[in-house]
Amino acid sequence: MMKIQPLSLAGWQVASVVLACITSGGLLWARRRLRRKQRLPLPPGPSASPHGKHSAQQVQQWIEEYGPIITLTNGKDIHVVIGRHHEAVMLMEKQGAVLADRPYSVASNEILSRGLKFMQMSTCDRFRKYRKAAHAELQMKATLIYDNEQAQYARNIVLDILKDPASHQGHIKRFSATVTLRVIYGKTTPTYVDDPYIRHLQRMVPIVQGALMPGAYKVDTYPFLKYVPGYTRGLDKWADLEHEQFMNNVRQTKMGLENHTGPHSVAGGLLTKPELGMSEHEIAYFCGSLVGASFDTTQVAISTILMAAAHFPEIQEIVQAEIDSAVGRETAPSLENWCTLTKVHAFILEALRWRPVNPLGVPHRAAKDIVWNGYCIPANAIVSGNHWCVSRDPEVFPDPERFDINRWIDEDGNLNDLKAYSFGFGRRICPGLNLANRAMFIAVATIMWAFTIKEDLSNRYNAFELPAAIVSHHKPYSILYEPRTDVEWLKEVMSGQTSKSEA
Template identity: 45%
Template sequence: MLQLPDMRIPDNRDTQLVLGAAACVGVIGVMVRAYLRKSDSGLPLPPSPPTWGLRGHLLPAHNTSLTVARWIDEYGPLVTIRSGTQNIVIIGRYKAAVDIMEKQGALLADRPRLAAAEIVTHGLAISLSPAGDRLRRKRRALHTHLQSKAAEAYEPLQISHAKDMVLNILDNPDSFQDHVATCAAATILKVAYGKTTPTSASDPEIIEARQLVKRIRVVLRPGAYWVEAIPWLKYLPWYALDLKDEFERTKRLFTGQLNRVRQQMQSKADIGPSFAKYMLENEDVYGLTETEMAYVAGALFGAGTETTSVAICTVLMAAAHFPEEQAKVQEELDEVIGRQRAPTFADKQSLPRLEAFISEALRWRPLDGLPHRATEDVIYENYCIPAGTTVTGNLWAISRDPEVFPEPDAFKPRRWIDDEGLVRDDLTYFLYGFGRRVCPGLQVANRSIFANLLLVLWAFQLSLDPTKPQDDMGFTNAAMPNVPCAIEFKTRVPEVELRRMMQNCLGD
């Protein structure tokens, strides 16, 4: 008798096992193909540290750059790591960063398609938007308020807020990180929304914006979410509920701010200029939806506040850690300004030591930026970065390239000054990113950083509090506020005189 095959439907557990095995085989197959992939040129990817994990190379949540820098030291200026099925090429030397990210920047103007980031932003965040016409329109709108000439107009505002920060430090030096965040937020809220009401680090809108920045940094870390290895997880309604909630909160925050400006305009209130007002007055010029306009303004509000705050705190921490170098800056401040008047932006060209100190501090403890995506094959020496590959620069390793920064672990502001005593123009610390995705707000941010350091280092002598814990790596994770960093502020001007000068009008 002919024996028919068993046609019974397997039970649920058997089905789950079969589907699970099939999914695993599929993922492993994709991983292997990605790992062995070569370009049409026949050149290989840059070398890679070994890993057999399904999620690829898992990086630590804190001090990630140190792990990558060790790989750079071992394998060379470029390394390849894997996040799920995606390859990521990391650049860790200065020359390679310039040759790839700057000189071939047109091929790297895109952003990678990251599933977790898509859940939390829905593609609306300008910093993660793919290259193309829509991104160009968003950046063109931002440049109306952020280009160099426009940024000069904010200098009196920035000096005013820097004076407020000095007064806040006088009143409560232990909370200097909050004061820095408040100062940065107050400036950018005025630029973005015309807001002039008192601001503090505890304002709900500031807390929400900074939480968004923190969440974005988490989702960009390779291996942070399973969805990067198994993309179909994003279609499951119960997956990554925290990211979905974050999107809704952020959307409410940004649209709420834009609508507030719209209501003020409709009431004929004299609210003064702002980026949000400009966008609402020119809705048809850039072809953006209302939600997109809200997110473009929100990019100023969110990222601008956090990056500027972290940079300022990093330089303050460096001043406390390196008192001899701090003293050289203050000697220059005394020679140029003295202690009988408050400094202004007009003094900037005469303060190369201060500028060099800021540059060295941001080299000493750098922040890593956002990843790029190659739209075409990128050739570098004997390697090829295939189109579609994620590419990122590791600023910790780049800033410690011994060929460009001799004695890289030493704190030497003098390396940023040329033989004529001027700030060098042939070096950069890439704080604001690379190539065509460089941060459009760098002119405003640089002025905010300079204004605050100018006022604080002129007004105070900074030192570490030996009785409290210190974490000199804390700000590299962009975790503001309350990084373990206790600084003592001793006035360099009699307090009564200092308060008088800080409370004077903007024209002093």
């Protein structure tokens, strides 16, 4: 029979440590189990993966079936989707501090962004520094200095359409790129869609936006993969190319400042504000992320608004009557007409409600548990405000499929205070909101002043063919532009050579 030897002092110490670990582990397990039992349930939802590419229309069906907030879950992965206006206000706005973070992504935050991009960044000291920078350079007062140039760029759209109406989407891209690069970097030479930087943006933006989608890359689910040699080679390549582009753009802006040849720009303003404490690298990535977001969403938004104008000709006529009354037919609109063209603003708001630019919304992260209506949205859950569903909330937008600009106009004929979420929620609202609004306004007002926009009945399009992506890019579509006045005179006005009163 084997004789059991008594434990030495060292053995007893080891055994005590093991026993303590087992006991504490058991207590921790019991405590977690108790907390799970006591914790309120998740909002209800379908048996669907939180990482699936679910269409906006599919999510709308789930919201109608399960309620204003739904949960998509798979084990530890929890994605909460907010699909009604009241809940968006109560959670995304009033609890904005709790939902100010972005979900952490190895692909997006660590590799592509190098921890320096504004849009992907979670709340931290650098994020707060970036917010101060955005306020300094992109608040409404700061963007007014670009008004005259934006108006000229909008007139260039008209000239481009007169020359080549079939390429109208390309002309809108050119406008968006020209405005964005002028404001951010001070680039004053014309920007074309075949510009090397624009070609780079058109390749890069879908990759960056795709990385924001939950579960887009396996390295986000299995972070150890970033240590596997060569596994992230593709992402690393894009990150290197973007880094080089960002730094070159800021160096060129800096050179213009030193030579006193560059106009005011966001990058130039930040380079001359040492009190903000931003390094050149931070300025480069801050500006680069603004360019990527602004160029893409602005051109998609304007294309959407023009599509709506063709789709709803009777409402287009109402808006054009307001433009003709307020501006006249002697000269083109300017941003001085901002306060007098209420129906233009309402048309833009309704078009972006009708077909949101960001139908699925950009993901947020809950910093702590959020209790709502008997449910718990747990800390670290991904939370998205679904723009498509919120914009179709029948309690706020009766008969939501009807296109009605009067939703946005009060009984006195002014814009009402109804919340629109085209540019995001809470503390993560788009920092370039003021600039984008003015760009959309002047582009739409100028094009509607110059043309009657019609559907091409020989080449119909599906306005609601929405990709399951952060930004719903349009497939190529055809609409017709019929000049509302003499073409040669229109060319002269758009070129700034004359007005009708001089003709």
